[in-house]
Amino acid sequence: MFAALVLAAEGGGFNPFSWAPGAAFWSWVIFLGALPFMWKFVFGPITRALSERDQRVIDAASAAEQAKREAEEAVAAARAEREQARAEARKMVEEATARAERQGEEALRNAKAEAERQLQQVREDIEASKQKALEEIRTEVVTLAMASARQILKRELDPGAHQKLVDEFLDTVSS
16 A cells, blocks of 8 residues: 555556555455454444443333333323212212202101191181180170070079079070
């Protein structure tokens, strides 16, 4: 090679296709001698750097895959919790509805019972008023009858006879 440069400097020019057996031999010797050094100091670090980069990519991919699985699990867990919360809310609404219906039915039963009690009380009051009115009417009729009889007879009856007359009259009216 040095010889080719010397020839080029003398004006002979450089021909890359010219083959010189000595130059080829020495090129191979230098190449083979430098190969272990190149392997150790050039190709080795490059190979290690590429291997490390490949490993980092593989690790990052596996970490991403693991993160994806964890995210999917978290989403599934969140969905399950949401469904459970919905089911609990639905159950609470159903229980509240049932409780409200029971309370409404109980209030209705209580109201009916109170209305029936009041109606019975009113009936009893009406019956008592009726009996009182009948008694007052009887007394008034007796008084009127006695007054009429007194007017007719123009005489006063004694109280014992008066009571006997009232009792007889009541017996005839009641029958």
